[in-house]
Amino acid sequence: MRVILLGPPGAGKGTQAGRIAATYAIPHISTGDILRANVREGTELGKQARTYMDAGELVPDDVILGMVGIRLAEPDATEGFLFDGFPRTVPQAEALEQLLIERGQPLDAVLRMIVDTREVVQRLTGRRTCRACGAVKHMVYDPPEVEGVCDKCGGELVQRDDDAEDVVLNRLEVYRRSTEPLEEFYWGRGLLRDVEAVGSVDEVGERIDAILRDVA
Numbered sequence: 001m002r003v004i005l006l007g008p009p010g011a012g013k014g015t016q017a018g019r020i021a022a023t024y025a026i027p028h029i030s031t032g033d034i035l036r037a038n039v040r041e042g043t044e045l046g047k048q049a050r051t052y053m054d055a056g057e058l059v060p061d062d063v064i065l066g067m068v069g070i071r072l073a074e075p076d077a078t079e080g081f082l083f084d085g086f087p088r089t090v091p092q093a094e095a096l097e098q099l100l101i102e103r104g105q106p107l108d109a110v111l112r113m114i115v116d117t118r119e120v121v122q123r124l125t126g127r128r129t130c131r132a133c134g135a136v137k138h139m140v141y142d143p144p145e146v147e148g149v150c151d152k153c154g155g156e157l158v159q160r161d162d163d164a165e166d167v168v169l170n171r172l173e174v175y176r177r178s179t180e181p182l183e184e185f186y187w188g189r190g191l192l193r194d195v196e197a198v199g200s201v202d203e204v205g206e207r208i209d210a211i212l213r214d215v216a
């Protein structure tokens, strides 16, 4: 199974990706997660990426494509994968298409997660992420048992730097400008499938399962 999750910041891509990856036993490849790990570890890549991320701007295509090429060469990604947050620009989508042609591995589907702007702003400004294990919670929609403490590992739940409201609004604008054109790109290739991404996490997950059962 080779799938892309497309949708604005806060659409619930990361939340659903974890479930899909487990169900289909494919790696969940989140360019945002890889970048944040590099920032945490203070690598050269992380230092380069941080300024863009903190401002809610996109990291340059060549940096992202280099990173994805390395990730796709790992043994767990030889057959299937689930991309979350990649591609995000038409040049990234074209480069991925070329790479997959070379590998003889066409995509099965691009799932477009549809949520309105008000809802994503609420989801993002209320999101809290575990500093230690990366688990994601929400102050209202999915609160932890003890405020500020990760249910899974006891680590500290913090707000992502780019979840401050002004940065969120810029990320949404960047999405509209740079990533929305991918909808047409994949529609033209017959790959785009719409997912109504409001409702409970389980409800959205069931809608996704129904589509994936159909394309698998």
Ligand code: AP5
Binding pocket: 007, 008, 009, 010, 011, 012, 013, 014, 015, 016, 031, 032, 033, 035, 052, 053, 054, 056, 057, 058, 059, 060, 064, 084, 085, 086, 087, 088, 092, 123, 124, 126, 127, 128, 136, 137, 138, 139, 141, 142, 162, 171, 197, 198, 199, 200, 201, 204
């Ligand atoms: P990235 O990490 O990819 O962020 P994003 O696309 O903005 O997506 P998010 O992680 O914010 O949202 P999500 O859709 O995963 O939502 P989640 O499931 O957490 O990118 C960050 C930055 O890295 C970019 O700005 C850029 O700088 C850089 N970058 C990354 N990839 C790049 C690329 N390819 N090219 C260039 N630059 C790149 O859910 C959100 C909240 O809602 C959570 O609190 C969750 O609990 C809650 N929630 C989820 N589902 C539901 C539901 N059904 N009902 C109620 N609440 C829900």
Ligand code: ZN
Binding pocket: 130, 131, 132, 133, 134, 135, 150, 151, 152, 153, 154, 155
């Ligand atoms: Zn944790």
